[in-house]
Amino acid sequence: FISTHPHSAVLSDVQVTIACDAVLNAPSAYKKQEPESWEEEIQVSRHARSLRQLDNGVRIPPSGWKCQKCEMRENLWLNLTDGSVLCGKWFFDGSGGNGHALEHYRETNYPLAVKLDTITPDGADVYSFEEEEAVLDPHISEHLSHFGIDMLQMQRRTENGHHTDNNPRPRVSEWEVIQESGMKLKAVYGSGYTGIKNLGNNCYLSTVLQVLFSIPDFQRMYVGNLQRIFDYSPLDPTQDFATQM
Numbered sequence: 001f002i003s004t005h006p007h008s009a010v011l012s013d014v015q016v017t018i019a020c021d022a023v024l025n026a027p028s029a030y031k032k033q034e035p036e037s038w039e040e041e042i043q044v045s046r047h048a049r050s051l052r053q054l055d056n057g058v059r060i061p062p063s064g065w066k067c068q069k070c071e072m073r074e075n076l077w078l079n080l081t082d083g084s085v086l087c088g089k090w091f092f093d094g095s096g097g098n099g100h101a102l103e104h105y106r107e108t109n110y111p112l113a114v115k116l117d118t119i120t121p122d123g124a125d126v127y128s129f130e131e132e133e134a135v136l137d138p139h140i141s142e143h144l145s146h147f148g149i150d151m152l153q154m155q156r157r158t159e160n161g162h163h164t165d166n167n168p169r170p171r172v173s174e175w176e177v178i179q180e181s182g183m184k185l186k187a188v189y190g191s192g193y194t195g196i197k198n199l200g201n202n203c204y205l206s207t208v209l210q211v212l213f214s215i216p217d218f219q220r221m222y223v224g225n226l227q228r229i230f231d232y233s234p235l236d237p238t239q240d241f242a243t244q245m
Contacts, residue, residue: 045128045135047111051080051143058083059148065116069100076117077101077127080137081110083147088115088127105129112137119144119154 065076065085072087075097079086086104087097101113111130114137118125124144128135137143141151196206212218222229222245229242237243 042134042136045112045126045131045137047128047130048135048137048139051112051137051139053080053143053146054082056082060085060116062149062154067098067100069103070098072097072100074117076115077113078116078144078147079104079108079110080112080114080126080143080146082108084110085116086113088113102129112143114140114144119149119151121152121154124151 060078060083066073067076067087068085070087075088076085077088078084079101084101084104086101087099088101089097089099105111105113109130111128112135113127113129115125115127124137124140126135126137126140127133144151195210198206213223222242225242233243234240
């Protein structure tokens, strides 16, 4: 901030202090984006307004649902076009299925489905097969009414059909999806499974190294030739690419 050049202006201590405080207190670009980076922003589906619903006489009961193609009685999705009740297979829900809801979409191109056990007077979880993400349906009450479902009469149920409270379930964030939240995972250890111990914030470097070491060509070139590389390393190993690798 201060120059010894005879023609330069010298900043006062107060100006230097103000400038330093401004730099220290200014939020970084990363910090500004941080709240948004892990928050799932659910958008209105482009199919919601113009969704075509078939007049096929289908009526969905308030309970006792079962997949129309298998014996699954949980993780069931109601297709909002034809009223088919089929099992899903999506990580964000944390429960399994045989993927019959997705198969049905591939056969029919009917785009929207609602998870049956999430329907309450406050809303429901809607998924768009075509958009491949959770979406909002502003007309969900009307679309459910088409198949005889009155949202105002629906109570949240557990997977075994018992009533629970009507408080809406929090939307699952992208971070929880990545962490496979709710999934029953088996812990595995050993070569090929265990990663590099994180020391502070070196996880980014660790990730790159783990990817490199998983490449067969890299393993053959460097891991397999490790002793040979060391035996023929020059006196100044900093100048040898193979030794450095």
